[in-house]
Amino acid sequence: MILSTLALALLAGCTVEPWVKPYERARLADPIMQFSRNPVANNYMQHVYQAREAARGAEGGQGGGCGCN
Known part of the structure; x- marks a missing residue:
């Protein structure tokens, strides 16, 4: 009985x-929610990454869309 009550209480908290x-x-659009809050440091780290990997533009892309041509 106690175990079932405890399980029910735990499951009720996991909605x-x-x-x-x-x-x-x-709140989700707040600038503090960004991965990089310092654009100067972010640009520097991208430059270091591009120089180390000897590739430019391979950091990934942003955006969406339907993917159609």
Whole structure:
């Protein structure tokens, strides 16, 4: 009985709510949520990476779209 009550309490705390509410979107768009907050340091690290790998433009791409031509 105690074990089932404990399991029920644990499962009740594990509810999944993946949707972002409209009022929460402003917090996710905050600049502090970016991977690199210092653009000068980010550009320097990209330069070092390109020089070390001897390749330019291979850092990955951003963007979306449907992928059609």
